[in-house]
Structure formats: structure tokens, C-alpha cells
Amino acid sequence: MVILALIALLIGTLAGMLAPHSGMLAVLTNATDIYLVVLMALVGITIGFNEGIVDKLKRHTLHIIVVPTCIIVATILGGVVCSFISGYPMNISTAIAAGLGWYSLSGVTMTNLVGAQIGTITFMSSLMREIFSFMTIPFISRYMNYSSAIAPAAATSEDTTLGMMIKYTDAEHVVVSLLNGTIISAAVPFLIPLCLAVF
Amino acid sequence: MLYIICMVAGLLLSRALRLERIARPIGWAQTAVTLILIACMGYRLGSRPDFIHELSSMGLMSLLYCIVPSVFSIALVYVVTRFLLKEKKNGRNRDSW
Numbered sequence: 001m002v003i004l005a006l007i008a009l010l011i012g013t014l015a016g017m018l019a020p021h022s023g024m025l026a027v028l029t030n031a032t033d034i035y036l037v038v039l040m041a042l043v044g045i046t047i048g049f050n051e052g053i054v055d056k057l058k059r060h061t062l063h064i065i066v067v068p069t070c071i072i073v074a075t076i077l078g079g080v081v082c083s084f085i086s087g088y089p090m091n092i093s094t095a096i097a098a099g100l101g102w103y104s105l106s107g108v109t110m111t112n113l114v115g116a117q118i119g120t121i122t123f124m125s126s127l128m129r130e131i132f133s134f135m136t137i138p139f140i141s142r143y144m145n146y147s148s149a150i151a152p153a154a155a156t157s158e159d160t161t162l163g164m165m166i167k168y169t170d171a172e173h174v175v176v177s178l179l180n181g182t183i184i185s186a187a188v189p190f191l192i193p194l195c196l197a198v199f
Numbered sequence: 200m201l202y203i204i205c206m207v208a209g210l211l212l213s214r215a216l217r218l219e220r221i222a223r224p225i226g227w228a229q230t231a232v233t234l235i236l237i238a239c240m241g242y243r244l245g246s247r248p249d250f251i252h253e254l255s256s257m258g259l260m261s262l263l264y265c266i267v268p269s270v271f272s273i274a275l276v277y278v279v280t281r282f283l284l285k286e287k288k289n290g291r292n293r294d295s296w
Contacts, residue, residue: 004230005237012238016245029239035232040202042229044209049219066279074275078268085267086260097268104233108240116243117257123240124261132269140273145288147280151272189202 005103005127032108039105040189047182063147063176068183071151075100076195092118094195099126101133102155102188109192130156137164146173150180155188157181 012029019025079097083090092114099106099122107123133153141149146169153161158181165177212218218225244250280286 004234008234008237009241012241012243013245013250014241015238016242016247017250018245020246020248025242029242032236032239035236035239036202037205039229039232039236040205041209041212042225042232044206044211045213045218045225046209046222046229047206048210048213049222051219062284063280066284067276070275070279071272074271075268077275078271079264081271082264082267085263093264096264100268104236108236111240111243116240116247119240120244121257121260121264123237124257125264128261128265129269132265136269136273143288144273144277145280145286147284147286148273148277151276152269154272186206189206 009123032112036105036108036112043105043185047186050178050182060172060176060179064179064183067147067150067176068180068187071154071180071184072100072187072191074151075154076191079195080199088118089199091196091199094199095192096122096125098188098191098195099123099129100154100184100188100191101126101129101152102185103127103130106188106192109189113193113196129154130160133161134164137161138168141168146170147176149173150177153177153181155181155184158185 015022015025075097076094079094080090082088082097083093086093088096095110095114096118099110103123103126106126107119109119110122111119129152133156136152137149140152149165149169150157150173153165157165157177158179162174162177162181165174169177
């Protein structure tokens, strides 16, 4: 998926560089709101596939509350720190961080809300977070603890990095990872506009 | 707000119509829409006249926004699960779960 995403980004960027004033391409790319509506409906359908989600929630309540809360709080805090380094306003900086690894949705949402440049930084930082997760999960699970291995993955802990969690942690943490990803994925659409409005 | 409504509608639809039967096509559709959205974002970006000059600075910024929030997340989850929830290395001591 990461490779496909990079290819799509490359094709789009090349099209933009070669035909920046193409009427047809402009119409297609201005319909992002429609694509986002479709994507959100599909995400909702996918979340609905998780049978017995309530039972799983009851069994690991404490971890399921604590892990995503810590990830979200620490990520926003990281966004605050990045604001001082990058010089971006606090609201934009925290909103970039609030993408939480969900590169497709966060990148496009930020493009719509702030602009293409910030949208691309959001996209690339979230994509890098996914790659960073792949590289660090084996070490974190070995030298820290299994719950900490869920942290870099954030929103991707329910899909793309779940395989790494299956390989490097145990069954109980895989459930926590799955639910953590579901909770964070549901939170991202709220968090980005919230950060833009509050900070 | 519209996006949230759509997500909730999708969730309810999924439960009501038992859509897990078509989970694979739904996954494909999700991937396709995601790729279209990314390509659209790329188009908007590539259309910018000073795109090439901005690219190097955007890469460094992206790295910054990847590393700092990720490291903060790992540190906070470790401190809380290790010292408050008493979770040790390799998921041991799960009595506290």
C-alpha cells in the first residue's frame, strides 16, 4: 500500500507539473470532497466488520483506554514542540501531527482546510510514521514493552502494521492494537479540525 | 461533520446489511478512493509554480513531524504502561490487565 500511495502521489505530481492548467484534471481534482465522503463511508463500513468489538472492549478496558489516549496526547504534545522548531502556528502544527499515521485522510483533509503544501507535509509525515513503525516495532517490543510497540503505529495499528504486531507481540496485544487503531482512526476526523480551531 | 455522519452511516449500513460478505471489494474500493485522493493531492501540489524549491524543505519538515510525535507517543505509552499498569518487558506480568 505504501508503494501504491507513493506511485499515486508521483503520478499526480507529474500531471500537475506537466499540465497545471488542464480543465479536465482540475475538475477531477476539485471533487476531493466527494471522494472523501465516499472514503469515510467505506471506513465506517470497515469498522462495522469488527464483530464482537464490545466484548473485546470489556476484556481489555484499561489498556484500550490508556494506550490510544496516551498516543493522542503525546502526539499533540509533539505537534506543540514541532511548532517551536518549524515556526508554523500552533494550530497548524498540532493538526499536522494529528494525522496520526493516517496519511490518505489527513493529507487530503489538511489540503482542503489549509493548503497543498501543509497537506503534503501532513501526508508525508504520516507516511513516514508508518514506515518508522515498521522499522521500530521489533526493537520496541523487545527492549521496552508490547504496549509501547503500538505507539508509533497509531492509526495504522489496525491494518498495515497489524502484521508486525502479530509477529512481534502476543494475541492480547494484537487485540489492543486492533482496537487502538479503530479508536484513533475514528478520532482523526475530529482531531484535525479540533486542533485547527483550539490551538 | 459531514465526514463523521458518512462514517457513522457506513458503520450502521455495514451492521444492518451484514456487508462483511463483500469485505474484499469494499477493501479494494477503499484502496482505489484513497489512491485517487492521493493523486489529486499530488496534482494540486505539482501545479504550484515553485514546487521544486519547496520540496526539500517539505521533506525535512515531514521528517520532523514524523519523528517527534512518534517518539513522544512511545515514551508516554511506555511510562504509563510500565509504571502505572505494571506491564513489563515482553508483555509479562499481565495480572494487572
